[in-house]
Ligand SMILES: [Zn+2]
């Protein structure tokens with residue numbers, strides 16, 4: 004399994020793209036920086052897009068992807084029913100942009116919406132996909148994705164503290180999670196459901212206690228303005244836990 008980090012941040016600039024991951028060039032998770040990171044031919048290889056929650060930084064490129072897939076759809080978009088509802092009502096609503104579930108033709112649209120139930124595994128393009136609820140300020144799920152040859156990742160998406168219920172269930176070889184701010188801004192993110200390096204450390208301690216191991220960890224969703232501070236504090240956590248923790252970067256690839 005190859006995992007590519009297309010976007011690793013929560014703010015966009017020339018140097019940072021919004022969160023988006025790509026598995027084996029086929030399955031995308033979150034669509035913050037999806038189209039802006041890939042050529043049209045690379046976009047045409049994508050067969051499915053999994054969305055963690057409805058915040059704009061995770062769904063934005065569904066609009067541009069829908070337009071790019073105008074002739075090559077339908078591409079399946081998986082998310083909680085409520086998340087698909089928000090996207091239909093507020094983004095692909097025929098006001099802001101076309102309803103790509105019906106266009107260009109109702110029988111051959113760009114996008115097909117596929118609702119997921121939390122905690123219920125489904126097979127997508129031959130991969131086992133398990134959506135698990137996480138703690139954010141809107142309904143949100145993380146995804147464990149397992150390839151046909153049993154390589155497995157878990158991506159939490161945006162989450163605050165309290166991932167232990169996920170750790171009970173998943174057994175990934177690579178864990179992708181988030182740190183949005185350094186410790187001094189922890190008070191800002193506690194209400195909105197994000198992690199600081201200090202909160203990350205607690206989650207990873209829980210993982211190790213529950214599972215008896217800790218896989219390599221990749222961090223995304225950093226605020227680029229204060230990434231240097233996040234990097235130093237995450238390095239400290241890695242040292243204290245004797246863990247391998249990497250800050251994600253646009254274009255970074257991991258092979259399992
Ligand atoms: Zn969010």
Ligand SMILES: [Zn+2]
Nearest residue numbers: 013058060161
């Ligand atoms: Zn976000």
